[in-house]
Amino acid sequence: MKVVIIGCTHAGTSVARQILKTHPDTEVAIYERNNNISFLSCGISLYLGGTVKSLAEMFYATPADLEKLGAQIHTQHDVYRIDVAQKQIWVEDLNNNRKFVTQYDKLVLTTGSVAVIPPIQGVSLPNVLICKDYADATQIAATAQTKKHIAIVGGGYIGVELAESYSNTEHEVTMINGLHPLLSHYVDTDFSTAVAADLTAHGVNLKLNETALKFDSDAQHVYIQTDRAEHQADLAVVCVGFRPQTDLAVGQLQLNADGSLHVDRYMRTSDPDVYAAGDAVAVHFNPTQEDAYAPLATNAVRQGLLVGMNIFKPTLADIGTQATSALHLYGKTLASTGLTLARAKQHGFDAAVAKLTDNYRPEFMPTTTPIDMRLIYERKTHRILGGQLYSAYDVAQSANLLSVCIQNKNTIEQLAFVDMLFSPYYDRPFNYLNQLGLTALEQEATAKP
């Protein structure tokens, strides 16, 4: 059996490792356009902020590692066409521009995503960068040495993480964010406002409700024209989201309206011999029970593993995702899972939010820390749809617990009374998540139907 994998970051690496672990006799040929594999993009802001000392630490596999497992790995090879009927792919070796065609028995598309580049005049100027892969990371790291005033366009989690790292390293930062509140995909407005306050407190100059329309530049500066004003900086980084990189599949495989590949629970595309995983595909989003686009490394590695497990025969079905995520902001953790209240309402749920701020452990302990919590639930069924936590206490694993609750269709009653440990070192007799469930219960008991 010859398996061809196109793209080798997280999903592609995960597929190759799993296949070669369980079926080492398989011929696995990997084609990757870049000269590296497995770069962790989360390392960009960690390096910029000084938490990790070298970008080289952000690779967890090398081509040689996969070769040792038995893969043929072709970096700097671009696949520019596929034909699923003929089971062929067309490849260009970017080292010498040699083009060739090769056959497969099974094809895996792990082509990932590309940064959305808005159709704005001047967006391709040299001092306007994007933030996605290792090449972008090296440019961001190099320019940080000389460029002192940075404009970040886009207030999603990548923009916010970059703003933190630049502002912690003696850069002047202007963040321009139009249309939606900061991090609106992950949190509701009050947490968005709290994040804005923390950014402002650390010197980030926020320009909210402003849409970038045009970039101009001279040797020193970049000028960003928005619908309200013109801003000047030394460098702009555009972080307005990602879209699936699925051009190869157009006319060959079923695509969703947003361009992501449609896959079933066994990661099969519409062609029985073509599988896909990672940012190129839609995920099954459990809170809505619908497909959604949620480009996260977590989804990519899980789906890659599933491709490796299912490619020989359907073995294990995907259980879907809550798109749980967290970011670290000036010593605080912001963690979220599932739907925000706004998105729940957009999806037609009669949803409500329970809000609680409570110390994580008793006040008689030498220290304690408050946690701001939000629980989104469906009023009719009391099913939990989402959760958000923001605190100087590490609440990341609590978002994971709420993720499990959503996965298992738990209710606010079950969260209120689920068994959790008590020790004053860690929490109160009712853990703070039990308390959040109880708050939702009390709210429903007194709410009008």
Ligand SMILES: Cc1cc2nc3c(=O)[nH]c(=O)nc-3n(C[C@H](O)[C@H](O)[C@H](O)COP(=O)(O)OP(=O)(O)OC[C@H]3O[C@@H](n4cnc5c(N)ncnc54)[C@H](O)[C@@H]3O)c2cc1C
């Ligand atoms: C700055 C940043 C921070 C992030 N932080 C987090 C985080 O903290 N947690 C988290 O869960 N997620 C995070 N993510 C998201 C995560 O990086 C992505 O979800 C993940 O990279 C997806 O992996 P993938 O393998 O599906 O696709 P990609 O990483 O997009 O890789 C696809 C690969 O396919 C190659 N390729 C595509 N087309 C072809 C072709 N035709 N021929 C040859 N090669 C091709 C590309 O060169 C690329 O290397 C972050 C992303 C960014 C940009």
